[in-house]
Amino acid sequence: MGTIDSTLISDELVDFLLYDVLDVTALCTLPAFAEHGRDTFDPWLRTCRKLAREVLFPAYRAMDAEPPQFVDGRVRVHPRMRAIWGELVSIGLIACARPVEVGGQALPMTIAAFANAYLMAGNLSAFCYAGLTTGAAHLIEAFGNAELKQTFMRPMYEGRYTGTMALTEPQAGSSLADITTRATPTPAGHHLIRGAKIFISGGDHDIAENVVHLVLARIEGAPLGSKGISLFAVPRERIEADKLVPNDVHVTGLIHKIGWRGLPSLALSFGDADDCHGWLVGAPNQGLRCMFQMMNEARIMVGTNAAATASVAYQEALRYALDRRQGRSVTAPDPTSAQVQLVEHADVRRMLLRQKAIVEGALCLIGTTARYADLAEHETDPQAKQSAKLVCDLLTPIAKTFPAEKGYEVNVLAVQIHGGYGYSSEYLPEALLRDQKLNSIHEGTTGIQSLDLLGRKVVAGGGAAFAALRDDVMRDLQRAREAGVESNVIDPLGTAFDCMAELTLALGSRGLQGDVDGMLSHANDYLDALSTVVNSWMWLKMVTAAAGRDSDFAKGLRQAALYWANTELPRVGVLAALCESAERSYLDLDPAWL
């Protein structure tokens, strides 16, 4: 039956990624991280691992089984969540990667991402109360004035308040340009907010004093479309005469999600009684720009969650395949012999190795992208900083989507490896499968990420972004050769990357010549192809760092790298040809034909 202990993510792998592959201590030569070193990183990782395994994970099943309730206009979350929140706050999770000036620990994102991954793997809903609060507070830190920081950011970083992102509206969905929530200026300085939002995660609860919503709205008279959207801090309760009083924000519905069931997703109504105060964050009509500055972080967070959710499922499947005995080898079916471990069947080994190749590649990708993000923010050499920013931006839609889409496949395979038992809610894989599905939808669907990657990111800087990526891949190919990595891993990556480089040039030119449809029609295939190549690059980094080692761990890395190079890289040529062909079957499709 189901278990309540799990390693969640392999510590050996994470340590290897951080210190051997990503050389994260090298970041400590930068002023921003000068106070840090392995002596501060390791204790943080230990704290988060312990909390994930001993506190968050044991509450996961209960929180999945008993989702929040909507009672008398307020949301009651699972009773275990209040204590968990206290623990998350007490270790300083919310501001861990923020500067010391705002109460943080100034940890690199690279470290925070892996530490967060354990917490998400343990209980993604529980973690996300903190993750959302960090995001909301960070927006005020970046764009708010001193008063807003004092009133809202501080109590959020301290864990007294929680935060949300209130972007989506029922009629607009992903199309933020179409939001209609209104903001009316008042002489007192605040705005009166009026409108409806939907899918607001953590939009109400009973675990902390207050909730601060970061709301997108239009100031009266603002331009139409995305250029007329402003950002506001709108608390559930506002302070009047040193007391918290209701701020005319109401829960109008609770969405019955299929996963992330420990975290309420709400429909909210602002200003039904025309008494909802909101405070402008940043300049008027710059709301989307402010929000987008946070989007990279949010997308890397989604990718981290996806990799983490896939990792738990892989760990469960691996344990099951080692524990469970069933059937015999096709070449030695003697019925008098004992049944063999599931893992002895070639197809089960295939599924497990595929899971490993995706999960560990995705974790390396998260770390790699987070490291570029750290450099993009804190590197002191302007050119290196700019280059890191370009590669970080380019990798971000991949770091969000590859773990979400291929991670989902890992979760499906975990159910499959469990056989009939996997189809039962007695075992974990089905719950993790439900959780994972959101990651291809929120923070920009896979379709939107594809357009972002091909339409914006790879052509950014007139080709500078792709060139910067290429430099780094070429450097790693050279390192791999020098380290003696086998050519059956190196060469296919070189070929596949060249193929993508040529394709990118061809598609970019097509766009420049005005054929945007022709450029973007196979954006989804482009994302798939480039993600496949990027995952091979991740595996190259890993086998290079493990070159010359003879441990089981190192052998496993080489086998997964080989699996990916042999079985997935050959798809790249096919996908590239498809993008290049600008095949028009669905572009030319008239919906009446469906």
Place this chain on the structure above:
Amino acid sequence: MGTIDSTLISDELVDFLLYDVLDVTALCTLPAFAEHGRDTFDPWLRTCRKLAREVLFPAYRAMDAEPPQFVDGRVRVHPRMRAIWGELVSIGLIACARPVEVGGQALPMTIAAFANAYLMAGNLSAFCYAGLTTGAAHLIEAFGNAELKQTFMRPMYEGRYTGTMALTEPQAGSSLADITTRATPTPAGHHLIRGAKIFISGGDHDIAENVVHLVLARIEGAPLGSKGISLFAVPRERIEADKLVPNDVHVTGLIHKIGWRGLPSLALSFGDADDCHGWLVGAPNQGLRCMFQMMNEARIMVGTNAAATASVAYQEALRYALDRRQGRSVTAPDPTSAQVQLVEHADVRRMLLRQKAIVEGALCLIGTTARYADLAEHETDPQAKQSAKLVCDLLTPIAKTFPAEKGYEVNVLAVQIHGGYGYSSEYLPEALLRDQKLNSIHEGTTGIQSLDLLGRKVVAGGGAAFAALRDDVMRDLQRAREAGVESNVIDPLGTAFDCMAELTLALGSRGLQGDVDGMLSHANDYLDALSTVVNSWMWLKMVTAAAGRDSDFAKGLRQAALYWANTELPRVGVLAALCESAERSYLDLDPAWL
């Protein structure tokens, strides 16, 4: 919000498949179907469509939300199920494809499969009480003596009793050779049964008088392994002195399934008090052979269910994409314009066309396979009969797995197209997604189907099976050319089929030379590749039948055929190269490396 009406499956498509593509009325020249014609087929289809849409589908959500309860040792299913059962029985569903002598209507499987597809699409759990009963009664019809037919088959075909397949045991799972349930002969003629079974669908309920379990067990002293397994009819209650008395069969647990929630899946215990009577069906030790003669039918049923479950999801996604307006074209983002239908976005059209290519291809595949099954059973020309049997057997693992695996993708895409709403249980796609997942697991996992296809079916008859398939594909290619189908659909299929033919020969030879591991290591890729080609073949059949037509319907068929040829067939070469290479990354994997 969610809807309670749906077409479930397109009537226009089904009529086209039956009468234009499959020419099902041609079956009526065979003696077995001589009483039939379109005048009997259409009323049956109408009856089932109406029942599916007006009775089964409206109960689907309620039955999903309120699964069966285990109360005082008995199972209570959803209260609506009793009335539904009455309706299914009253139309004569259970024996519809069985001969008139046993109370049936002697409908071809081809017709029954499509009629069943509507019922499954409407409410798969409700249908399956009937489907399982048909399967169990059919086993007794085929292998039981006159007394067993009278005692068990008759009341099952009449709907007074229901039936189950009780194969799986906790310690054996898919490995039927390892079952341990015992049968002890008695002087009275029956055996005493003792053992435990798991995952018994419909194993208890309160909708009919009795349940008859078709149980695999070992007669004492039988050989080890699969050669010592016998088949028994074991009723929940047996007849003594014209009354039903308990037969020592007990429900020991109810499995909390993630889908198919209207149908209980149980753990059963037989003979706790040594008073469980079972009656031998067929010869001793021939149980697996009897069961396997029904396996084709069961697998085609699973494939039908998978295609049906994908079809409902596709219909929901299509409606949503037409109704919902969101965002604007990437090339015309004017914010003053109205938002466009979701279907206007290229990536949404891609997802819908992909769904169509899979769903309609899968339905055509089910019909094609069922037609071969009808010929394999009822064709009067021995050579044609044998050829149909070979192709039917070869196609069966594909007809089971392609709809299950690719249908799951259709279900995932339906969630994706619904965006955030798709992640909520207010909408149907998430429920259908849960339902679909079982189809890659039960009646033989995808891994087992792969081994069956490559290890047994394509090499059957020393190559005769693949040759028979080849003849039929070549005949259809020729017909397509004659009908003027465009070469961009014909030629890629010809090339891909040749590629598979070469590969099959190469792998077959490898097996003959004793390298069974090398032959089978990429069985999963082989199944994927051959399924992809077979689906192209289905689309060729459809566009050939629609050649020269200018309707929206015909244009949609051509577009889907083109989509599949352009985007999926190119994968075949890559997969074939992988099978041919016998790449050993997971074969050589030591589990300790994971």
